[in-house]
Amino acid sequence: MSILIDADTRILVQGFTGRQGSFHAERMLEYGSRVIGGVTPGKGGQEVLGLPVWNSVAEAVAEQAVDASIIFVPARFAADAIMEAADAGIGLICCITEHIPVHDMIKVRAYVTMKGSRLLGANCPGVISPGKSKMGIMPNQLFSPGTTGIVSRSGTLTYEVADALSQLGVGQSSVVGIGGDPIQGTNFIDVLKMFAGDPDTERVVMIGEIGGTAEQTAAEYLKAHHPNLPVFGFIAGVSAPPGKRMGHAGAIVSGGGGTSAADKINMFRNMGLPVADHAEQLAEIVKASLEDRD
Amino acid sequence: MNLHEYQTKSLLEREGIPVPQGAVAMTPDGARQIAIDFGSMVAVKAQVLTGGRGKAGGIRLAGNPDEAEDAAAHILGMDIKGHKVQRVLVEQAAHIKAELYLAALIDRTSQQIMVMASSEGGMEIEEVAAHSPDKIRRIYADPFMGIRSYQCTRLAREIELPVALWPAFHRLVSKLHAALIKHDADLLEINPLIINHSDQLVALDGKMTLDDNALYRQPEFGSELGSEDQHPTEVEALNAGLNFVYLGGNVACLANGAGLAMATMDAVKYYGGDPANFLDLGGGSSVEQVTQAVRIMVRDPGVRALLVNVAGGITRCDEVAEGMAAAMDEIETRIPFVVRLVGTNEAEAHRILEPYDVEFASRFSEAAKRVVELAREGAA
Numbered sequence: 001m002s003i004l005i006d007a008d009t010r011i012l013v014q015g016f017t018g019r020q021g022s023f024h025a026e027r028m029l030e031y032g033s034r035v036i037g038g039v040t041p042g043k044g045g046q047e048v049l050g051l052p053v054w055n056s057v058a059e060a061v062a063e064q065a066v067d068a069s070i071i072f073v074p075a076r077f078a079a080d081a082i083m084e085a086a087d088a089g090i091g092l093i094c095c096i097t098e099h100i101p102v103h104d105m106i107k108v109r110a111y112v113t114m115k116g117s118r119l120l121g122a123n124c125p126g127v128i129s130p131g132k133s134k135m136g137i138m139p140n141q142l143f144s145p146g147t148t149g150i151v152s153r154s155g156t157l158t159y160e161v162a163d164a165l166s167q168l169g170v171g172q173s174s175v176v177g178i179g180g181d182p183i184q185g186t187n188f189i190d191v192l193k194m195f196a197g198d199p200d201t202e203r204v205v206m207i208g209e210i211g212g213t214a215e216q217t218a219a220e221y222l223k224a225h226h227p228n229l230p231v232f233g234f235i236a237g238v239s240a241p242p243g244k245r246m247g248h249a250g251a252i253v254s255g256g257g258g259t260s261a262a263d264k265i266n267m268f269r270n271m272g273l274p275v276a277d278h279a280e281q282l283a284e285i286v287k288a289s290l291e292d293r294d
Numbered sequence: 295m296n297l298h299e300y301q302t303k304s305l306l307e308r309e310g311i312p313v314p315q316g317a318v319a320m321t322p323d324g325a326r327q328i329a330i331d332f333g334s335m336v337a338v339k340a341q342v343l344t345g346g347r348g349k350a351g352g353i354r355l356a357g358n359p360d361e362a363e364d365a366a367a368h369i370l371g372m373d374i375k376g377h378k379v380q381r382v383l384v385e386q387a388a389h390i391k392a393e394l395y396l397a398a399l400i401d402r403t404s405q406q407i408m409v410m411a412s413s414e415g416g417m418e419i420e421e422v423a424a425h426s427p428d429k430i431r432r433i434y435a436d437p438f439m440g441i442r443s444y445q446c447t448r449l450a451r452e453i454e455l456p457v458a459l460w461p462a463f464h465r466l467v468s469k470l471h472a473a474l475i476k477h478d479a480d481l482l483e484i485n486p487l488i489i490n491h492s493d494q495l496v497a498l499d500g501k502m503t504l505d506d507n508a509l510y511r512q513p514e515f516g517s518e519l520g521s522e523d524q525h526p527t528e529v530e531a532l533n534a535g536l537n538f539v540y541l542g543g544n545v546a547c548l549a550n551g552a553g554l555a556m557a558t559m560d561a562v563k564y565y566g567g568d569p570a571n572f573l574d575l576g577g578g579s580s581v582e583q584v585t586q587a588v589r590i591m592v593r594d595p596g597v598r599a600l601l602v603n604v605a606g607g608i609t610r611c612d613e614v615a616e617g618m619a620a621a622m623d624e625i626e627t628r629i630p631f632v633v634r635l636v637g638t639n640e641a642e643a644h645r646i647l648e649p650y651d652v653e654f655a656s657r658f659s660e661a662a663k664r665v666v667e668l669a670r671e672g673a674a
Contacts, residue, residue: 020608075507101508102400103475109405110437125607139607139637154553156605159637160658163605180552182402182480209553212402236556239563244539246556246572261560278564279557280658 002129002174003149003194003201004092004120005033005068009133012060012090013038014081015072020096022048024072024137031134036064057088068092070126070135078122079104086115093185094135095122105183112185119185125155125177136177138162146171148286149195151188152207153180153214157236157279161207164283170290173201180209188218196226203230205286208264210237210246215264219271230289233268233275234282237261295504295515298341300383302482302500309473311466311484312496316385325366328384329359335387338365342377345418350374355387388498393486394453395419395430396466398474400481407435407474409445409467413453415486429453441471462495478508527590534586536573543568544669546591546600546629548584550575550609558603561659567666570597575609584617585624592627598672599630601665603658606637615643622650630672632665634658 005011011028015021016038026049029035037052037060044055054060057069069090073081078097085093093112100108100122112119120127126136131145138155142163148170152158155177162175176191178184188206195201208215215235222231238261240246268275274289276282297305303313315332318341319325329336340352347353352374354365362384372379393415401408414422414429422429431452433445446464455463466487474482481503488498504515531538537552541559545567549555552574559569571594573587591600604614614635622631631652635643644654653668655661 076510099507101478101511102480102505103478103508106400106406107437137608139605142637152553154551154557156549156551156607157553157557159605159607160554160557163636164658182400183405207553209556214402217403234557236553236560239541239559239569240556240572241539241541244572246537246539246552246574278561278659278662279554280561 001198001200002132003191003198004127004174004176005129005133005135007032007034007132009034009135010065010067011035011133011135012057012066012069013072014057014069014085015074016040016048016053017043017046018072021072024096025049025051027137027140028134031128031140033133033135036066057084057090061088061090066090068094068135071095071097071122073097075099075101079108082108082119082122083111086112086117089115090117092118092120094120094124094126095185096124096126096137097121098123100181102181102183105181109183109185120176121179121181121185123181124179125158127174127176129174130172138175138177142166143175144171147173147200147202149173149191149198149201149204150175150207151191151195151204152177153209154207154236157207160279161205161234161282164280165205165286168283168287170283170286173198182212188214189221192218192222192226192229192231196229203232203286203289205282206231206233207282208233208235210235210240210261210264211259213259216267219268219273222273223271231273232282232286232289233265233273234279235261235264235268235275236279238265295506295509296343297502297504297515298343298381299339299500300341300381302502303383303497305473305477305502306484306497306500309469309476311469311473312494313500314385314388314496314498316383318381319366319384320370320381322363322367322370325382325384326359326363329356329362332384332386336362337385337387338362338369339383339385340369340372340374340379341381341383342374342379344375344377347374352379388488388496389491390486390488390498391491391493392489393498394455394488395422395485396470396487397481397483397485398470399483401434404434406437407471409433409435409441409449409471411449411453415488419483419485435471441468459489459493459495466495477502478505478512479503480505527594531573531587531590534590535576535583536587536590537576538587538590539572541569541571542596543570544596544598544672545665546570546573546594546597547603548573548575548587548591548601549603550605550614554603554605558601558662561662562601562666565659565663565666567662567669570594575604575614581613581617581620584614585621588618588621589625592621592625592629597629599632599665599669601661602631602633602635603661604635604637606635606640610639611635611637611643612639612646615646618652619646619650630668632661632668634661
């Protein structure tokens, strides 16, 4: 098992004919994902990678079964693309696009929830269930199948951690990037809940960063609901100065406490959750915990 | 992007929120003229994008035009937490009966717009949160319905506002909420919101942060990207499409992705170095952007060593290598480079950099450790 996607998930690509959309659709196909085609308004009837292009999501779902949609549409049109997918009844919508205005996302998030769909992102690398399917932009070769779940606010840092785990022989059940924006369709708790309910996920690696207090809320949730699920943490930004936005729109140490890396790390440790001192060490402590068990 | 007090207030005024009469001066004589026009006591306030102006002596009261000129002469050019004062706002001084706090902002926890109010205005809201959290009251705007009237009533009651002011407070809260959305702001804060001698609610200070992602549809401020208040290198990097934050240490760091860029700085710090900057190339960056990034970093006189840490995904390692090579061809530098390029087209990247004097590292911590050593040697 895995969470969010598996080998049978039928995936639609919105923004299919664009540079990013077609490039990553091809990488997804190489990985074995069941990409069924894509949408680009005005280009319906064409073919890309031997797959159909539709003018709208509604046209696509009228012709074929679609379980999930991945969005590569430019920021100015991405909010609309998310709502289009939700209106067409697609259950899982993954938005890769970065730089969507935050006020648009507040409305979109509420809209998608009302329609009963799940949104992942925006501004996220997507999800991969190694050996089964990938709906995202992560490099294919760094992941290996296994029983460790990863949930993260960061893209490339997740690749690093997955790669380090794979090299130590620790495979992954699913790897989920929830994105670095202040407004998120799916948060840490949503993913932790899914991992806790997944029989093939035995432990979880959680990668957080400065800004907001989502990591603390997640730690409290774990303590209250899944005290026996082994969770290993890393928080990026120990060296980040206050008041400066570090790349991600959400990554800023702001007043009021709790948003700095040190605050988050202390909170994790106080709850008995192991936290790595630096990124590479994260894989090592996961590996060490497996050896202790043997 | 942060707006100055005078920009925020002119915007509030346009939205129908009462503010004191005021004007901006860039010279002491300008301040004098404004004080003459008002013919009353004025407040002369430094316009800088940082807190703690009052404590730093950046706000002065003046009883007549001579005093206003003196005050401006004193404040203009002042350095407040690294921000040089270039403008003062000269305002009619207000008679204050009470100081409140009111703000509308994007709240991550509720994933909605939150309106926050307090009877304890005039100090940083973080201080209030620390010593009397019960004094901060909150309501949340439904994404589709907005703020409802009963919520404003509750908020007014909870901050113990006199009943006579409730209708004005309702109007103020709805205007603030509307302005936050209309201008694509992350934060719109009035602190203090005062009750003046004629029992009116007036915004005595204002702070506003705009969503950088929406500047394209905010033509009034969109052209001001990279304000005068930012470090010049940050503005240059911004124009090159790089996420750069100047930190002033001895190890320059270049990575792709915000999380990895931060983790790279953290590892440098962990091994005893001091990061000179945060630099996120972003996804799918071009050769020219990499060249520009290297140029910016090696120019920093405090830098003793440089670390490149790239996890190729969308970003191709060979393009990063080409960008670095172009920069090294052009710049004479004795700063040692430690390079870790893994992922997409990694082998090609190593081939490109082979002729150059760079050290390769394969592991993250090995790279961080080595660059810190080199920075130490460089400093000795």
